[in-house]
Amino acid sequence: MTVMPDLPPVRHWHLFCRVIDNFGDIGVCWRLARQLRQQHGQQVTLWVDDLVSFCALCPALDINQAEQQQQGIIIRHWTEDFAPLSPQQTGDVVIEAFACELPDRYIAAMAQRRQAACWINLEYLSAEDWVPGFHLSQSPVHNMSKTFFFPGFVAGTGGLLYEPELALLPQHMAQPLARQAFLAEFGLAETLAGYALQISLFAYENPALEGLLDALAAHPQSVHLLVPAGRISAGLDAWLGEVTAAGNTYRRASLNISVMPFMSQQRYDQLLAMCDLNFVRGEESFVRAQMLGKPMLWHIYRQEDDAHLLKLDAFLQHYLHGTKRFESGDKPSLSSLLITAFRHWNQAPLAAPLNGSGAHADWAEVLQQLPLWQAHSQAWQQQLLTLGDLASNLVHYATDRV
Amino acid sequence: MKTANEFRAGQVLSLNGQAWVVLKAEFNKSGRNAAVVKMKLKNLLTGASQEPVFKADDKLEPIILERSQVTYSYFADPLYVFMDEEYNQIEVEKENLGDTLNFMTDGMTDVCEAVFYEGKAISIELPTTIVRTVSYTEPAVRGDTSGKVMKMATLENGYELQVAAFVEIGDAVEIDTRTGEFKGRAKS
Numbered sequence: 089m090t091v092m093p094d095l096p097p098v099r100h101w102h103l104f105c106r107v108i109d110n111f112g113d114i115g116v117c118w119r120l121a122r123q124l125r126q127q128h129g130q131q132v133t134l135w136v137d138d139l140v141s142f143c144a145l146c147p148a149l150d151i152n153q154a155e156q157q158q159q160g161i162i163i164r165h166w167t168e169d170f171a172p173l174s175p176q177q178t179g180d181v182v183i184e185a186f187a188c189e190l191p192d193r194y195i196a197a198m199a200q201r202r203q204a205a206c207w208i209n210l211e212y213l214s215a216e217d218w219v220p221g222f223h224l225s226q227s228p229v230h231n232m233s234k235t236f237f238f239p240g241f242v243a244g245t246g247g248l249l250y251e252p253e254l255a256l257l258p259q260h261m262a263q264p265l266a267r268q269a270f271l272a273e274f275g276l277a278e279t280l281a282g283y284a285l286q287i288s289l290f291a292y293e294n295p296a297l298e299g300l301l302d303a304l305a306a307h308p309q310s311v312h313l314l315v316p317a318g319r320i321s322a323g324l325d326a327w328l329g330e331v332t333a334a335g336n337t338y339r340r341a342s343l344n345i346s347v348m349p350f351m352s353q354q355r356y357d358q359l360l361a362m363c364d365l366n367f368v369r370g371e372e373s374f375v376r377a378q379m380l381g382k383p384m385l386w387h388i389y390r391q392e393d394d395a396h397l398l399k400l401d402a403f404l405q406h407y408l409h410g411t412k413r414f415e416s417g418d419k420p421s422l423s424s425l426l427i428t429a430f431r432h433w434n435q436a437p438l439a440a441p442l443n444g445s446g447a448h449a450d451w452a453e454v455l456q457q458l459p460l461w462q463a464h465s466q467a468w469q470q471q472l473l474t475l476g477d478l479a480s481n482l483v484h485y486a487t488d489r490v
Numbered sequence: 491m492k493t494a495n496e497f498r499a500g501q502v503l504s505l506n507g508q509a510w511v512v513l514k515a516e517f518n519k520s521g522r523n524a525a526v527v528k529m530k531l532k533n534l535l536t537g538a539s540q541e542p543v544f545k546a547d548d549k550l551e552p553i554i555l556e557r558s559q560v561t562y563s564y565f566a567d568p569l570y571v572f573m574d575e576e577y578n579q580i581e582v583e584k585e586n587l588g589d590t591l592n593f594m595t596d597g598m599t600d601v602c603e604a605v606f607y608e609g610k611a612i613s614i615e616l617p618t619t620i621v622r623t624v625s626y627t628e629p630a631v632r633g634d635t636s637g638k639v640m641k642m643a644t645l646e647n648g649y650e651l652q653v654a655a656f657v658e659i660g661d662a663v664e665i666d667t668r669t670g671e672f673k674g675r676a677k678s
Contacts, residue, residue, distance in 0.1 A: 218516070225542065226543070228540075228542055236526065236543045389522060391521075
């Protein structure tokens with residue numbers, strides 16, 4: 089007989105998501121909403137201001153409905169003319185994702201609740217040293233108290249968003265039949281599953297793309313590059329010298345490039361899990377690749393005053409700590425190779441605080457060290473698992489407060 | 491109203507109807523050009539303290555208090571003593587100076603503002619830009635003159651901050667007291 093773990097008391101959670109650009113905001117919120125519902129048995133209402141973007145991740149969504157239910161979650165369209173509501177209609181736990189401002193009418197109703205709501209600002213992910221000092225800090229606003237909840241990579245933060253079963257996916261996707269079925273679903277030849285190196289590429293526009301593709305084409309082993317259509321597509325077309333289309337594969341020397349359509353989160357997880365190396369971007373895919381224990385190279389979201397470069401270096405300091413045990417004496421260290429590769433991919437300056445040795449990634453050497461990088465990625469994944477997952481950490485925090 | 495990121499050590503704000511002096515304000519960029527500010531606040535009536543966090547663009551109500559221009563005279567533990575234009579001595583407790591302490595140094599000539607609450611000086615505000623001398627830093631990094639590559643430097647009072655890689659020992663540097671950040675090499 090299976091013993092079900094005790095579920096926490098059921099609370100009504102309201103998540104507010106404002107889509108700024110791309111799919112990171114709604115991607116994180118949709119995953120969190122599902123996990124709160126499916127893993128923790130919570131009642132969840134997700135308020136989203138852009139149902140069209142959301143529909144790309146949840147194709148069953150009806151973009152013309154102001155309110156609907158998907159996968160057990162109430163979805164409500166968050167419009168500018170936010171209707172008045174009673175205190176009872178507000179959530180027991182209210183999350184404003186990525187510092188989005190709650191509607192004034194919602195705040196006013198929340199302030200009139202008999203029992204105060206647990207109001208949380210779910211912040212951006214950063215590896216910088218100041219984050220643990222800010223995590224769970226209170227903010228006295230509107231005569232209520234709001235908690236700043238920071239995801240993170242170290243103890244004293246909220247951890248990362250992942251489901252317990254995610255770690256099993258790479259083992260499943262290592263099976264040839266699973267890979268072939270995955271490729272076939274996208275109209276790609278099953279034989280591509282047998283190529284020596286499988287690499288996924290999800291990135292913003294990137295001037296370093298050309299050098300990477302040149303290196304992959306010159307690689308001694310056959311390489312299969314899987315590229316979900318997006319902001320990198322134009323650069324890919326320029327390098328290939330033709331306009332690509334989803335479902336097609338393009339060959340240049342030892343490199344085969346398969347262009348894929350935008351896909352659901354579940355399918356993207358499978359893609360990450362089957363690849364030997366994943367180029368990821370922003371926050372969502374960046375976290376998924378790490379929690380799958382896969383080598384990944386991050387294209388960070390660009391910020392004013394190059395603030396993103398400090399964040400990149402802060403992450404690398406944590407990520408590359410402990411790589412020495414995976415290194416052998418006669419090769420360039422994995423750490424220095426990866427610092428250079430990450431900085432090169434993000435157009436960071438030559439002289440790096442982490443002693444990055446130069447602007448140009450040695451892609452051939454990076455690929456040669458993939459087995460070491462894989463071992464390191466799994467050790468890093470294990471380290472992150474000790475922090476607990478973000479949804480569980482949120483539930484533990486909020487349940488005691490409402 | 492002012493946004494949270496406009497407050498700095500020495501200023502006073504109203505929270506839930508009470509007056510709080512800002513002892514410390516730590517500003518960090520969180521993501522996608524958003525920012526957060528963590529403040530250390532001291533209640534002017536009860537002496538209680540708290541360390542809330544705000545979004546940088548949260549609106550907070552400043553309390554305008556009586557002020558006068560002062561210059562630093564000397565330190566008599568635990569009091570920092572300043573002099574106003576009429577040669578009156580103004581004493582401020584060390585613990586009330588917060589982040590301002592980072593830039594206090596003997597012989598400083600900056601014209602500061604003493605802030606008074608019920609007749610007592612409760613804090614000191616430095617000018618937005620001050621000039622301090624670097625007492626130690628690693629040698630300059632060759633080849634980079636962009637100012638984007640940073641390194642640690644120590645001021646004469648022991649305070650450490652990030653400066654541009656081209657800064658050398660003995661250089662006078664401009665510092666933004668709102669953020670505690672290096673602004674540039676001072677013009678001689």
